[in-house]
Amino acid sequence: MENTNLNNQVVNLTKEDFVCDQIVKWCPGCGDHAILKVLQDVFPQLGRRKEDICVVSGIGCSSRFPHYMNTYGFHSIHGRACAIATGVKLANPNLSVWVVSGDGDCTAIGGNHFIHAVRRNMDMNLLLFNNRIYGMTKGQFSPCTFRGTVTKTSPQGTYEDPFNVGELVIGAGGKFFARGVDVNTKELTDICLRAKNHDGMSVIEVLQNCMIFSNGVHENITGKDVRDDMQVKCEHGKPLIFGKERNKGLRLNGTTLEVVTIGENGITEKDILVHDEKEENTGIHMMLAHMMPPAFPVAIGVIRNVDAPTYDDCLTDVIERESAKSNIKTVDDLLNSGTTWDIK
Amino acid sequence: MENTNLNNQVVNLTKEDFVCDQIVKWCPGCGDHAILKVLQDVFPQLGRRKEDICVVSGIGCSSRFPHYMNTYGFHSIHGRACAIATGVKLANPNLSVWVVSGDGDCTAIGGNHFIHAVRRNMDMNLLLFNNRIYGMTKGQFSPCTFRGTVTKTSPQGTYEDPFNVGELVIGAGGKFFARGVDVNTKELTDICLRAKNHDGMSVIEVLQNCMIFSNGVHENITGKDVRDDMQVKCEHGKPLIFGKERNKGLRLNGTTLEVVTIGENGITEKDILVHDEKEENTGIHMMLAHMMPPAFPVAIGVIRNVDAPTYDDCLTDVIERESAKSNIKTVDDLLNSGTTWDIK
């Protein structure tokens, strides 16, 4: 949908077109800067006028995002980005709607709107900046903080397991889920473009580093020495192979996944699970989304990408169908319909 | 936890102990009546005094439940049962806390508290009466209503897919999920007792019939002629066999489940997937929860039952640990700690 332009004008934009005049106020070194650059790279590739893009966010460091994008933007209230964006999109389905949210904004206070937007398959693209902390309020744990983490509100360490965003999305009926890393800008750009091409709700979890309050929280995944062994890139139709030597892979053993080494115990590339992002059944995508170090690498890239009708298209269709078949064309018609009588 | 009694008294109660003096106001024929009977059967088997049980609900037909149980009860506001119950349980971990909620109460307005109670693994038992409709407000579609259903607020049929409660729970990190049918009271009783024995959050989805606004919505599962073919009973350690002739079964074929017939194409009982409710990995439980007619039977019974620390136990533990090791025993100690000075 989003690659057609309303007036069929040629749209030739560059990164600079999307840079805003506002001073970017994130901490130096914050992962958000990298993601901002990515979106400023992605937006010219949407094939849409700047006016046809709307960025919606809640509250949080991440949610400052709209102020820095030279499009229409709505920086709203904490947790409500998905609900507001739903209204924007339904009001004007021609807009390309991008939601930016933090792990707190999206999975704490905003959890309900998030799972419902996912369930309804609203045609929007959501970037969830997961720094596993409340950054803006200065470092309290979030629903994505790992068990045992000491934060301002968990001096003895947290005693609750975090959400796995991917599992939550798939559990809510999500059709598109991808995971990227703030500093892997090339990869993240690709993911965003894949999201744009997906009709329906696309959720991209970005592992984002908060320099100040959760610095290094993704280090066991993104660190230079570990990243090859701790990330497996999901590419549709390709075997899930990873590792510095590209000799490790994922195999489905009965009902569970396991990490195997190619060349050991008679394992060959053929034994490795081939990624199928189009698989309707949720089981295998859940398993992929679930993986965490140290036992497993983290799945990066598009994990799930399944087609389904979007809510906004359905609404448009019903409206067209109903308007075509009804005799009531105006409110005057309506007022005069049914039982009426005249007084003379 | 819940089978010990605080004062080690012998607790010998019967169904009648839990019947309240209030007139039951559900419609004649409503599935809620059957579930009420089930719980009045289950509660005497908890091994707890009536005083140690608390039933918490939100708003809806189903949420009238606490008024009909002769225990402590809190009939609260729409969608907040899980949040209120969390406070009740944390305040007094000795209580056996039962939450009763409707599909609207729990997955529409209450969705956020629901997924968070599940994630935290609060030691509570939740019964979600799923009639796939807002009963109390006279028949609007809920997040569990099937696509295309005509209701008061969907005269042209709904155009959104419902949540699958099991998938939502598992996606949120749920450790115990079971599914039962209102009228299968024996089975439901067993499920409730299993839930009671599970430490942590147990979610029981009860397929409940609303006589008035969604009558027959579960008919393709519970109908006399179809139920054997459309329900597969999940029993830990047993093969997932079903069907009137008990000759159908579920087989895992690569990454997906399939229905096979024992005796056809060389299939024997050995090929049938054996149910493992203790499997930590979420994939297979998702697939089981996901199944829907006509292609699949619906999984009934305890689908997932995995051990994990409960939030309330963890809190109790930290409190004990911290109080044991600290010198500050009173607020006076605290007031006088740190930097203080005397004025003479």
Add this chain to the structure above:
Amino acid sequence: MANRSKVVELEHVVIRFAGDSGDGMQLTGNLFSDSTALAGNDFATFPDYPGEIRPPQGTVSGVSGFQVHFGHKPVHTTGDLCDVLVAMNPASIKANMRWLKPGTTIIFDVDSMNDKALEKAGYTADPTQDDTLSQYKVVKAPITSMTLEALKDFGWDRKAMLKSKNMFALGIVMYLFNRDITMLNGYFNTKFKNKPEIIKANQTVVAAGYSYADTMEIFANTYRIEPANLAKGKYRDITGNVATAWGLMAAAERSGRQIFCGSYPITPATDILAELVKYKNLKVKAFQAEDEIAGICSSLGASFAGCLAVTTTSGPGLSLKSEALGLAVMTELPLVVVDVQRGGPSTGLPTKSEQSDLMQAIYGRNGDAPLIVLAARSSADCFYSAYEAAKLAMEHMTPVILLTEGALGNGSEILRIPRVADLPAIVPPIAKANDPDYQPYKRDEETLARQWALPGTEGLRHRISGLEKANGSGNLSLDPKNHQLMTELREEKVQRVANYIPEQEIVGDPNADLLVVSWGGTYGVVLSVVEKMLEEGKSVAHAHFRHIMPLPKNTAKVLSGHKKILVCENNNGQFVNYLREKMPDFKYEQYNKIQGLPFLTAELENKFNDLLK
């Protein structure tokens, strides 16, 4: 069919049809009001459902009622005490004792009387035998048996035949009010199209009831209510909730904006959503959200994107919308919030009507967050109030809360059908593409409204937020002076709406000794009483407020010159407190009824007369 009893002329009549939930009283009431329309009377109706979905049969809590108030004179209320009660079983009598007055005619199905029925109704003895009903005229009609008799040739089973009992009762009532029963045929023909047998049966039973009343001479006399002196035009019957939905749709059409309504079901507001979802044919976008917060937030998003945005709810839902309402105030976007008030606080009395969300509407947000508050005064007026709410929201770029009430929403009245083109024009301040002077918070000099720059429009890209921003540019601003300025501007913008609304009207002598003040759904009953007392030459006047925030410009003048001001409300004194605050130069007395029930004319009259002493 002509009617042979003595005919008495009446000015107006209140009739209540009451029976068990399954007895079809809503249908009967609707049919009767249809014939009332054809008779040219003014009328208003009110359904009185039980709280439960299917309450126990035969009990008091299972009684379903439908009241029709009709008259030759303008009808301002759905009526209080009944002139006629149709009671299909003993429980229906018990449940409605509160609505009887000496002399009320009770048409009672004697066949329904038996020990079990009495017990279920909570009677220890037959009330028609002891002196329970001695003050009333009880007409005992064998409705059940006569219905069976009338249908005996249809070959139906008993259960099917009993479904027509209500038609027999209707026939009796048609006779009582000298109505031609053929008036009902139109309705039968539409409702039971393609079911000729049913039409036939209904007609048969109505006729049987009519003849029974006639032949048995059960009434000493019958009544005629002359046609009302209504303005010429085409009329319809409309409930407040439907009128609200249609008023909003009319405003959307007139302003050229699509309508978007994000709502979550809640009694008694659900019907507005249920009405709006029907009109996909008119491009109405109605979105049933996951909760009230998503309801208002999706609407605010839609407002940003250029829709006439609406969210509908009742008290508890309004509470949940508080935070997002603040965002609407801050982003200065148009938004109509309809609150169909019910009994509070908390879940309260969800099926009862009340006026107790006023203070929450005015003040229920963090910070200084002013917005427009309006209140509809009757079911039909919901149409115009909703229209005005939408007009003010869009033209002044601000959220508006429209207060209606359960009784208005569920009740119905006749509406003289307007032409949308005749309604006041609505001209939202939509920013022009590529306007070089566009600034998100630049304001209109007169209204102080900012412009509405719709996403998609070239050259108007901008970002809004709930943070404080600089007047004009709209950039985020921590500047202390700017915050004071913006706080004052937000207040002033709402206050200036007083320049765009009508002056406050007063009925009666502007210097009457007693000024009675009301707002919202108490309009009709207060006005009736005041009118009556004016006819009696009492020094009383009535000021009914539709515009609450801001108050009309001449409010102080209207309040001046009276010995006493009495504020009547169905709450614990909210408007009176608000007046004390905004119009501190006057002394107010208050009269508050908080019973989930409307004022009775008699109680008001007593109160007013007391104060005049």
Add this chain to the structure above:
Amino acid sequence: MANRSKVVELEHVVIRFAGDSGDGMQLTGNLFSDSTALAGNDFATFPDYPGEIRPPQGTVSGVSGFQVHFGHKPVHTTGDLCDVLVAMNPASIKANMRWLKPGTTIIFDVDSMNDKALEKAGYTADPTQDDTLSQYKVVKAPITSMTLEALKDFGWDRKAMLKSKNMFALGIVMYLFNRDITMLNGYFNTKFKNKPEIIKANQTVVAAGYSYADTMEIFANTYRIEPANLAKGKYRDITGNVATAWGLMAAAERSGRQIFCGSYPITPATDILAELVKYKNLKVKAFQAEDEIAGICSSLGASFAGCLAVTTTSGPGLSLKSEALGLAVMTELPLVVVDVQRGGPSTGLPTKSEQSDLMQAIYGRNGDAPLIVLAARSSADCFYSAYEAAKLAMEHMTPVILLTEGALGNGSEILRIPRVADLPAIVPPIAKANDPDYQPYKRDEETLARQWALPGTEGLRHRISGLEKANGSGNLSLDPKNHQLMTELREEKVQRVANYIPEQEIVGDPNADLLVVSWGGTYGVVLSVVEKMLEEGKSVAHAHFRHIMPLPKNTAKVLSGHKKILVCENNNGQFVNYLREKMPDFKYEQYNKIQGLPFLTAELENKFNDLLK
């Protein structure tokens, strides 16, 4: 070390430490207040953080400040205009111009001055060279270079050494106020335990600063502030948010109830939660919920289960809690809601202080839903206000909203440490096991409170809900009269709290021409001005309200007998409107500052004098 300049006695002093976010100004300020404590002065402090987490270095938005107001006389405020400003870079001067007054001493690190720094600060020219600062005494000290010099033998790298710049500045200030620098040793020893080198370095640099000031004779004179005449006892410095947490904990201990706090982080209230979570050792149950609604709902559940239940938030969070607050009113359960107010509406100015949630606290719920509203007046007073809020909630079985403000929460004051046993007893009406007369809604005759029957207790099983219920039995009830009764009882219960709170105090002549009214955090500044004017013999008095709903019984008396009543607030006039409503017999004037900043003494004084003319 003794100090050789001429010593001048002062009554009180306001000093502000300002530097870049990384410059350690908060630490410096804290150290200075510690020494102020040892010097026996009364004092109050206020941190002034930048809005961003890590704002751009060297810019105005990156300036972090810490203000200390100390004196020989009682200190009521954190001070307005500064006597001394320590400025570690040009941006610190620019950012704080608003707080200077003619004659302010600016101690400035001249080494920080260079073109880049000027540009970042937004200066086009060196402000110490042109007449920008001509009204002030600028002391140019080479702080950076002298620090490096002092630490040269430590073998540290430059960056490490520069971290001690603030200690050099502190040394200068210690000299200026004739403080013995050994006073700081205690703090160094605790803070840097096991790091002797750091202690040594800090001591060295402080001493260097001190000697520099002494040797270079940079001040014409130095100051001494005599110890304050404080009541005997043990004291500590406490922020309002910590005091709130501790006050609640004290109430829990005194009442024998465990404390449960379900909250969601929000600026500026988060620190109360962050404080409570520390005290697992004291069995505090603090639960970080998924949102504000879960925060209050979990607390209400905990209240039902027998805890002293608390939820803490700021404006937007209070909005979200509206619906559940109604449930608390309806279930008549004790609950303390702390609202640390910030600039509104909506997200507003989250890091600024305001008093604009008052009306929402009083009225922000559907239905007639009265509850108790209290407001703390200073940081230390948060302890007592929180204690009283908890006492009233439990003893009267009702929710209580305690309003504090960002400035109180983050600011600190000295607290004379009370003994918990000396605080008023708290005796909640807990129902007795197996009480045959127990009824869920049976009420105490005096307070009208119902009893608290704790789950687990034998013989008291009962069910509560948000629906209306029969007085006494608590069974669900649709009875009209009962609803009126319960509505009135809920109101009356809150009104009767007036019998359990102190009478309203008045400072100054009870018949003064001008009565100044305030509430909340404006207490100190208003009182200071009134006290000053009283000394000047002006006819002025001050009534500061802690109890807002209900008002103290003698409120009308306090308001009587004045020519004018002026209500001063940091909002657009909320308390004044509330007074107009509740105390309609008086005329009120109002003075409102809505700038995210406290009143200045001078502006109040002008206003008061104007009104006295």
